[in-house]
Amino acid sequence: MSKRYNESNKKVDSEKLYDIKEALSLAKETATANFSETVEVSVNLGIDTSKNDQQVRGAVVLPKGTGKEVKVIAFAQGEKVKEAEAAGADVVGGEELADKIQGGWFDFDVVVATPDMMSVVGKLGPVLGPKGLMPNPKVGTVTFDVEQAIKDIKAGQVEYRADKGGNIHLPIGKDNFELDDLYENFTTVMETIVKARPAGAKGRYLLNIAVSATMGPGIKIDPQAIIKLLA
Known part of the structure; x- marks a missing residue:
């Protein structure tokens, strides 16, 4: 010691x-x-x-x-992209964002996804899961209300x-x-x-x-x- x-x-x-x-x-x-x-x-x-x-x-x-600034990325499409960006998401995307993560990019703390994007996010299980970053409906990170989810995460x-x-x-x-x-x-x-x-x-x-x-x-x-x- x-x-x-x-x-x-x-x-x-x-x-x-x-x-x-x-x-x-x-x-x-x-x-x-x-x-x-x-x-x-x-x-x-x-x-x-x-x-x-x-x-x-x-x-x-x-x-x-x-007391910490949290970086949030969101998997969304359509109108939900604008909602996520307006709520303060640091990065919003789909397949291209998944490819970036598969390539070794992990400059974020929390992942949020709409349910209709889980087919894309699901492929990231082997890389997000071990890091505790896989979104989950039980903790509110898989939701269509991405605006509220991101605001809550940013708020603490x-x-x-x-x-x-x-x-x-x-x-x-x-x-x-x-x-x-x-x-x-x-x-x-x-x-x-x-x-x-x-x-x-x-x-x-x-x-x-x-x-x-x-x-x-x-x-x-x-x-x-x-x-x-x-x-």
Whole structure:
């Protein structure tokens, strides 16, 4: 571990369950790198991901944004091309855009597509899939309402998906965000995840919650604080 990390780690009690704002404040304080660090929330859920009815996946718009400029490309045709461009898509296209990506171009963060363009986008599965860039109706990136989808993404929409261990990792802003802005993003994320609880999930749902800056230590948050907050 680096000297900087060890110094930051001394500020955090690894055995303590912190209050939400105290944890977020510590995440800001332990972000000591010479670049703007991302503040991330990690949640471990009490779900059985081997069962299809216990998958937790979706998207949430962070009210205070991500602090990052997101490049969005859109696959559309006809009038939807104008809608996508007006909404702020960085690149809009069809077959020619697919060919460009097949040729190794990946200067974008999110892909949006209208349903009638999925025959074109589907061919890109082998290159977009491994990078987590394949559009999906479950997270709102396959839709005829491309205007709203692009506006949401540009405003701060982030996708979440529980991995095999039931873990979700999501950015909630940058270390230079005001504490109240991080708090608002955090509570919006937690409210969304709690609402996404599968009906088949039994017992405790929120097992462990932590926040951290990119290069900082994890700071545990008391799950009961979330339950009280959202009650």
